[in-house]
Amino acid sequence: MVKNDPCYKFAEKAERDLEDIISYTLQQWGATQAHAYIDGLEAQDQLLADNPDLGVKRESLSKGLLSFPYESHILYYVKQPHGITIVRVLHQNMDPMKHI
Template sequence: MRKIAAHTLQQWGHQKRDSYIGALFDTFERLSATPQIATRVDEIRKGYQKFPQGSHVIFFRASELHDIEIIRVLHNRMDADAQLSSP
């Protein structure tokens, strides 16, 4: 998140950074409440799900305690298989 925030600040300024990071955190909350809206990606790693937000894709897994664990937030141009498939 720090890298995303720093890049957004450098490219587009404070207001855009705050808005973009806020949207990511809002999406984290939404996914925590309704993880079923995301796409399962068991082919990458069993139990993982993904959901797009802006120029990024949020990878997470849901727990039985109605919570989620954010695994990675990757730019949508990144190779998710390469970034997430190894332990």
């Protein structure tokens, strides 16, 4: 039997969030910083896929939603049978009530 490692995937809005983060970081700090930030974010995503209960429950925003910080952003995600789905990646200053 083959073991399925936990994985993460991005909802459509989270993919757009990532595109915006990459674009902004490239413009402000350049390619090296953009790559470093995304590499760190991907490592954080895998950490959460492996340990989905690390996040804080955010039931007031949406049923089953959890959040976890990464540098200046907050990852909002839901557990799945074999990992997590990241629904949004919002800057820490953004109001999640308006964007979730």
